[in-house]
Amino acid sequence: MSQRKDYVRPIDFKHGRIDMTHGAGGRVAAQLIDELFARAFDNEYLRQGHDGALLPLPTQGRLVMATDGHVISPLFFPGGDIGSLSVHGTVNDVAMSGALPLYLAASFIIEEGFPLGDLRRIVESMAAAAREAGVSIVTGDTKVVEQGKGDGVFISTTGIGVAPPGLCIDGRQARVGDAVLVSGTLGEHGVAVMSLRESLEFETAIVSDSAALHTLVQAMLQALPDPTLLHVLRDPTRGGLATTLNEVARQSQVGMLLREADIPVLPQVAAACELLGLDPLYVANEGKLIAVCAPEVADTLLAAMRAHPLGQGAQRIGTVVEDANGFVQMETCFGGRRVVDWLSGEQLPRIC
Amino acid sequence: MKYIDEFRDGDRARHIGANIAAEVRPRRSYHFMEFCGGHTHAISRYGIAGMLPDSVRMIHGPGCPVCVLPIGRIDLAIRLAMERGVMLCTYGDTMRVPASDGLSLIKAKARGADVRMVYSAHDALKLAEQHPDREVVFLAIGFETTTPPTALVLRDARDRAVSNFSALCCHVLTPAAITHILESAEVRQLGTVPIDGFIGPAHVSIVIGSQPYEHFAEEYRKPVVIAGFEPLDVMQGILMLVRQVNAARAEVENEFSRAVTPEGNLAAQNLVSQVFELRESFEWRGLGDVPYSALKIRPAFAAWDAERKFDLQYASVPDHKQCECGAILRGVKRPTDCKLFGTVCTPESPMGSCMVSNEGACAAHYAYGRFRDIPVVTA
């Protein structure tokens, strides 16, 4: 007589929802990990099946680690979702040190009642983003909170990468005379997301620019005769270009002078911002970077960026100047000069 | 963007700037007041002040509806949200205005009050229809431009019998504000605030027309030029004022002729008078009590009037002792004259409303003009 194998009913992704048992660590939780997360993220480290992943140590260079929490709402938007965003965001944070991102850890906090179908969409999107970026999601965690205590799902990702020796890229390295470059048009992510939010609806063809930038960074480093001529790399996410440049100015104790006419913004994004009373300089980007470099290599870097699919719209937008107060100033298209200040609070659309 | 880009063109700006520089008389100074939030913003954002000759000075008047809203009114809204559990809907700018007890609407929200930002009055009514079990109150602020939308929404609420919706009406009137400033001691008797002319508001004038300003030109002998809210409009408006002052004329001229007519938008005006009537008196931040300067909801719409519905009693609350918002709104002082400016009072921790709205004189100066206060050494 043959032995009857235990029959485990597969997860119902079509109609099922997350409930408290999925976070309890028992059989139901294990099945979710098996059938969803492990299957989607599959790689040799994950297959080890430990609580922590055993990873090889790099033989040279330095480790770079970065972490990001993702609480975006809505979860799905034109050009991406919270899953792909969480991969790109952390990959980019690691890449901004000039490092090659290798491994990601992902932690999920899911609200009771969240549709399993949506969770699968998000997880598969993360897996695709990770594969495309050449990183492995090697460890993770899942918790469930009661209904009403979460916003669908929150995802936290931590990334590890290796920076080759000899680089010196950080926010304190900007020097007077350096060129300020941007890799492409601004404002798309923020506007794409706002187009879905309650009470700010409109139809546009604007798509989030969410993307992994590490191959662009590698192309930039390889084009340089001496990689130490690249001083700062930052991705202008929350708070936009303005906030990021103010951060760098403050850390490096310098000022900046930008030319508005050189700052690239798509006409539709400009129009959307016009309708909403927003300033594109303060709108979030998820697939762009700012580079501050020695002036003599500005053209070389621009050429390298433009040759890469994610840097085709690269422009030089300004220069680092001496300024103990750390002001970021801008020559407006109109002809006058103004200060581009930090964002205060959340960017609120104007009424009058 | 049509009708936008052409009015922001740098070449034309330089041309008008040159005209202004050529026409200002030597040894004469020109002080012009603008009281339109859009103008304050345009002047700051495009760096217009730096493109004018030194003898032309722009004074920011009380054109920002958030800035002239007294603390006591915000307190009413906060209390409704925190103590009466209403869903309080408001425009974005209002959320950060500091009120009593260290609160603001956004801080009240952090403490659990249901405060929602809406982009239009229409959205507030929609929320009321979506949540029939909740009381929804719309904090209705703004000058004559923002009043017709509130009137529409109240009319719709009545027509659709939405009983859980009401508005807390804080709408104010522009001409009353100008009169008050012109009648103030500083202007009339002391002469400490020389005002040679006014740049008339853009949006407000679309609604009320250019006719209401004739009164100021005649009675007070001050020229008024209504200007559009694009930077070229503002510069041309300033040029036209300079010309009037030079020629000792005091007339109403309309630079914004593409959108403003003498009678304005009559449909909007009629709608407003159906729903609202004048308040005998209303307190303005910085100006004190101003007669016949604000609106309240008519008895016919009493069921949608939050003040009646919730039996609200207004209590005046004085500003922080060292806050100069009042003087700044009247054009008597500049942001940099306020002891709190840039130190205790910043956009992150505003002490007064002039710092909250980015049309407020202090916020505008902090964001865009501060660099002129401190000498900057360029490379």
Place this chain on the structure above:
Amino acid sequence: MVELLPGLRAVVDLSGVRKDVSMDLVSDAQLGDYVIIHVGYAIGKIDPEEAERTLALFAELSAEQGAA
């Protein structure tokens, strides 16, 4: 204005970005007209002739400049 909607609303288009707004205050506006929007409501129309006239005004040479 690019599309009229029921209930005195319309779709306006600014460089390809579309938003639906109320036309209650400018009920005589037609398709193709340009309107000024404030907090989700059209409050007035733009007169194309006056717009051209204003642009021409900007370009005027001032009398003083010529004399100097």
